[in-house]
Amino acid sequence: xxxxxxxxxxxxxxxxxxxxxxxxxxxxxxxxxxxxxxxxxxxxxxxxxxxxxxxxxxxxxxxxxxxxxxxxxxxxxxxxxxxxxxxxxxxxxxxxxxxxxxxxxxxxxxxxxxxxxxxxxxxxxxxxxxxxx
Amino acid sequence: xxxxxxxxxxxxxxxxxxxxxxxxxxxxxxxxxxxxxxxxxxxxxxxxxxxxxxxxxxxxxxxxxxxxxxxxxxxxxxxxxxxxxxxxxxxxxxxxxxxxxxxxxxxxxxxxxxxxxxxxxxxxxxxxxxxxxxxxxxxxxxxxxxxxxxxxxxxxxxxxxxxxxxxxxxxxxxxxxxxxxxxxxxxxxxxxx
Numbered sequence: 355x356x357x358x359x360x361x362x363x364x365x366x367x368x369x370x371x372x373x374x375x376x377x378x379x380x381x382x383x384x385x386x387x388x389x390x391x392x393x394x395x396x397x398x399x400x401x402x403x404x405x406x407x408x409x410x411x412x413x414x415x416x417x418x419x420x421x422x423x424x425x426x427x428x429x430x431x432x433x434x435x436x437x438x439x440x441x442x443x444x445x446x447x448x449x450x451x452x453x454x455x456x457x458x459x460x461x462x463x464x465x466x467x468x469x470x471x472x473x474x475x476x477x478x479x480x481x482x483x484x485x486x487x
Numbered sequence: 488x489x490x491x492x493x494x495x496x497x498x499x500x501x502x503x504x505x506x507x508x509x510x511x512x513x514x515x516x517x518x519x520x521x522x523x524x525x526x527x528x529x530x531x532x533x534x535x536x537x538x539x540x541x542x543x544x545x546x547x548x549x550x551x552x553x554x555x556x557x558x559x560x561x562x563x564x565x566x567x568x569x570x571x572x573x574x575x576x577x578x579x580x581x582x583x584x585x586x587x588x589x590x591x592x593x594x595x596x597x598x599x600x601x602x603x604x605x606x607x608x609x610x611x612x613x614x615x616x617x618x619x620x621x622x623x624x625x626x627x628x629x630x631x632x633x634x635x636x637x638x639x640x641x642x643x644x645x646x647x648x649x650x651x652x653x654x655x656x657x658x659x660x661x662x663x664x665x666x667x668x669x670x671x672x673x674x675x676x677x678x679x680x
Contacts, residue, residue, distance in 0.1 A: 364673055368637055368666055369644055370659060393677055397616050398639050403517055411520070411534055415512065415541045419505070 358383045363390055508548065512541055515560060518640075519567045525620060525635050526571040536574055540567040564640070565650045568632055575628050615676045622672040626665050633658055634665040 357380065358366075365371035367390055377383050469476060519540055524533035543566050547553055556562050623631050632651055636642040644662075648655045666673060 360674065360678055363677070364666055364670075365663075367677070368662055370663055370666070390677055397619075397676060398641070400517065400521060403520065407534075408516060408520075411537060412509075412512065412516065414534075415538050416509075418538060418542050419545055 358386070363387070367394060508545060511559070515563055516541075519563060522564065522567055522635065522640065523571050525623070525639055526568065526631060527574060528620065528624065532574060533571075536567065536570050540570045543570065561646060561650060564636075565652075568636070568650055572628055572632060575631075615672075619669065619672045619676055622669055625668050627661075629653075630661045630665040630668070633661040634669070637662055 356376070358376065362371060363386065366373065366387070377387065516537070520533055520537045523536040523540070524530060527533050527536060540563065544563055547566075623634065626634060629651070633647055636647045636650060642650070644655050644658050647653075647662075648658045651658070653661075
């Protein structure tokens, strides 16, 4: 007959192990079980709490019941939102600085005319340079 | 769970009155405060969490869409546990947080004078119970919540699963891991004579 060990009793105490056939037959293990029940009851006994403390806590709760509600959840999102806005603004500013320089209408029309009049596409030009040497 | 809690649950068709709420609060206050203290390990923070939990309960009770509660005590426990878990999560970032003052704790809490036959028993209970509470820091947040509800509140697996919104299998896994991590403390608690 194999007696229950410490692990068995611990698991039983916390509902992780069910009572088995052995316990029905073994007065020693049943006695240990009873002892553990008593110890547990003593250990988990609720401590006394100062009545003054509890009364002050209740006053605090009552006071808060009728206070206007603040929406702290909004504030929680305020800082990340501000950070995102700053980042977006920074990126936009950086991009606008990097944007290609504006060209005059005159320059634009002259480029378009050159493209139109040329028999070859402009992309061929680099290839010509290869054969020039 | 007190009778008032059931009465409150039954009276939720209408708005919860302040007086009914006050009576219910008084019947649940000590249990909820102790639960918060065990989870947070700090009297001041537990005090604040308890107030938050009752405030949230009051606000929820006054919402017209709230259906009748099956078990108001369990519902309140769920609110309190979630409030504490939120605080524990945000505490991870609070490196400046001051440690709880042991003297303040002593002035608020005293272990009940046990019905035990001698002072040695009482001393043993206080010492080991304190050691176990301190060791809860070893556990993850979920494990701590599961173990606290099982050990101190003697909740069933099904109740714990409902309170923490987990399935029973997950609760068992958390509890198994928690008891494994607390093996030494549980040994001292139950088997060292």
